Amino acid sequence: MHRSEISKLNMILSRVRHPKFTVKNFTIVRTYYNVKRKVKVDEDYLAKHIHQKIRAKGPVTVAEYMKEVLTNPMAGYYMHKDMFGDTGDFVTSPEITQMFGEIIAVWFLNEWQKMGSPKPVQIVELGPGRGTLCNDILRVFSHFKALHKASLHLVEISPTLSEVQAKQLCNETNPTPESDTVYKRGMSHHGIPVFWHKQLEDVPHSFSLIVAHEFFDALPIHKFHKTFNGYKEVLIDIDCDETTDSLPKFRYTLARNETPMSKLLVKPDETREHVEISPDSIAIFRTICERVKFSGGIALVCDYGHNGTGTDTFRAFKKHQQVDPLVLPGTADLTADVDFSLLRNVANEVDGVITLGPSTQKNFLLKTGLEYRFKALARNIEDKDQLENLTECYNFLVDEEKMGERFKFCALFPETARKILNKAAVVGFSWQ
Incomplete structure (x- = not known):
C-alpha cells in the first residue's frame, strides 16, 4: 500500500470519535481439536425429528442435516436463541471490540470515496448477528456525514436475532405484510431507514456496500471422501447400536453409489482425501458478484x-x-471453513468483477490501520484492567494462533473500477 494511502487511513481513523471502551471478557471462539462424543439428555426435539426423517427416507446428506439443525422453523439453532457472547456458544470479532467494526467501516469509506461516493448507497449485511458490526459501521459513517441518501438492509432469517438487531439499531420498527419482500422495517438511531429481508434476492438493486462476516461458514456443505473407487458422498445415518427410545444417535456413513452432488460438485482433478463443497455458498456468492457487476458496489467477505x-x-x-x-x-453451532478458491472461481465465471484475496485477517487489519486505532484508544484509557483488556482484544484479532491467520478476507469490485484501483490500490490486499 502506498504511503499516501496509509496517511489517509490514519487521518480518517484519528477523526473517529473515541467511544467509552467497555471491558469485554471473552473466550477463544473456535478451536481445532478432535473430541469424543458426550451426550446430555435434553433438548432432543431435532434429534427425534431427524431420526424419523432418516427412518422414512434413508440417510441424509450433511447439507440436509445442517439445514435442519440450523434453520428448522420449530427448533433450528439460529431461529430461537441469541447464541453470541459469554453466555452463548461463541464470540465474533465485532463482539470482542469496537475496533474491528471501525476498521471495516473505514475500509468501506476509503474504497467508496475512491469511486466517487455514488449515491444513493445501500449498506447490506448478510447474517448480521446482534447487529453489532452494523452499529459500528453506522456510527463511523454518521461521524463523517456519509449517510446522506443511505439505507441499511439486513438479510436475516432468524426472528429472534432480527429482534435483537432492531433493539440495537433502531428507535422503533414495524412488521410488514407477509407478501412483502421486506418483513420488518424501521428507522435507525442515525436517521436512515432499515429493512429486513429473508434472502439477498429481495434486497433492491442499487449501489451497495455488502459485508458478509461469518456468514458463509454456516451455509450447508456436502462432504465427500476419497476411496479406491473414487469420491463417495458422506451421509448421516442412524447409529442403531447406540440409539435408545429416549435419545436417537447418529453416525457417518458413505453412500454406496455415486450421488447427484458427487457427480456435480467434485472436479475431475480433485486430489484431497476429504472435500467439502457448499452449493448455497456458490449460489449466494454468484448473486453478490452479479449485483456488484450490474448495480455497482463493493463487497467484503470475512x-x-x-x-x-x-x-x-x-x-x-x-x-x-x-x-x-x-x-x-x-x-450447538455447526460450521465448516469457507473455500475461498471456490468463491474466486465463481467470480471468474461471472466475469466483470475484480476479486481480491483471500488476505489473512492480520494482514488486512494491520494494513487498514488497526494498530494505529489501538494505540489511539490506549492513550485515552487510564484504568489498568481496561487497558489490559483492550490489548488482549487487539492481540486476539491479529495473533496468528488465534484469529490472525485462520480468518480470511475477500473483496469484490466491479470491473469498471479497474482504472481507479490501478491508481490507488485496494487497501489490505495485494494488487497486480
Missing part, C-alpha cells in the same frame, strides 16, 4: 477459511467448546 487446501473442517461449538456435530442437534 470468514474462517482456506484457499482450496482445507479438508475435514465440519465442526460444532457449544459454550465456547468444540463438540460432536451429531450429538443433540440444534443445541
Whole structure:
C-alpha cells in the first residue's frame, strides 16, 4: 500500500470519535481439536425429528442435516436463541471490540470515496448477528456525514436475532405484510431507514456496500471422501447400536453409489482425501458478484477459511467448546471453513468483477490501520484492567494462533473500477 494511502487511513481513523471502551471478557471462539462424543439428555426435539426423517427416507446428506439443525422453523439453532457472547456458544470479532467494526467501516469509506461516493448507497449485511458490526459501521459513517441518501438492509432469517438487531439499531420498527419482500422495517438511531429481508434476492438493486462476516461458514456443505473407487458422498445415518427410545444417535456413513452432488460438485482433478463443497455458498456468492457487476458496489467477505487446501473442517461449538456435530442437534453451532478458491472461481465465471484475496485477517487489519486505532484508544484509557483488556482484544484479532491467520478476507469490485484501483490500490490486499 502506498504511503499516501496509509496517511489517509490514519487521518480518517484519528477523526473517529473515541467511544467509552467497555471491558469485554471473552473466550477463544473456535478451536481445532478432535473430541469424543458426550451426550446430555435434553433438548432432543431435532434429534427425534431427524431420526424419523432418516427412518422414512434413508440417510441424509450433511447439507440436509445442517439445514435442519440450523434453520428448522420449530427448533433450528439460529431461529430461537441469541447464541453470541459469554453466555452463548461463541464470540465474533465485532463482539470482542469496537475496533474491528471501525476498521471495516473505514475500509468501506476509503474504497467508496475512491469511486466517487455514488449515491444513493445501500449498506447490506448478510447474517448480521446482534447487529453489532452494523452499529459500528453506522456510527463511523454518521461521524463523517456519509449517510446522506443511505439505507441499511439486513438479510436475516432468524426472528429472534432480527429482534435483537432492531433493539440495537433502531428507535422503533414495524412488521410488514407477509407478501412483502421486506418483513420488518424501521428507522435507525442515525436517521436512515432499515429493512429486513429473508434472502439477498429481495434486497433492491442499487449501489451497495455488502459485508458478509461469518456468514458463509454456516451455509450447508456436502462432504465427500476419497476411496479406491473414487469420491463417495458422506451421509448421516442412524447409529442403531447406540440409539435408545429416549435419545436417537447418529453416525457417518458413505453412500454406496455415486450421488447427484458427487457427480456435480467434485472436479475431475480433485486430489484431497476429504472435500467439502457448499452449493448455497456458490449460489449466494454468484448473486453478490452479479449485483456488484450490474448495480455497482463493493463487497467484503470475512470468514474462517482456506484457499482450496482445507479438508475435514465440519465442526460444532457449544459454550465456547468444540463438540460432536451429531450429538443433540440444534443445541450447538455447526460450521465448516469457507473455500475461498471456490468463491474466486465463481467470480471468474461471472466475469466483470475484480476479486481480491483471500488476505489473512492480520494482514488486512494491520494494513487498514488497526494498530494505529489501538494505540489511539490506549492513550485515552487510564484504568489498568481496561487497558489490559483492550490489548488482549487487539492481540486476539491479529495473533496468528488465534484469529490472525485462520480468518480470511475477500473483496469484490466491479470491473469498471479497474482504472481507479490501478491508481490507488485496494487497501489490505495485494494488487497486480
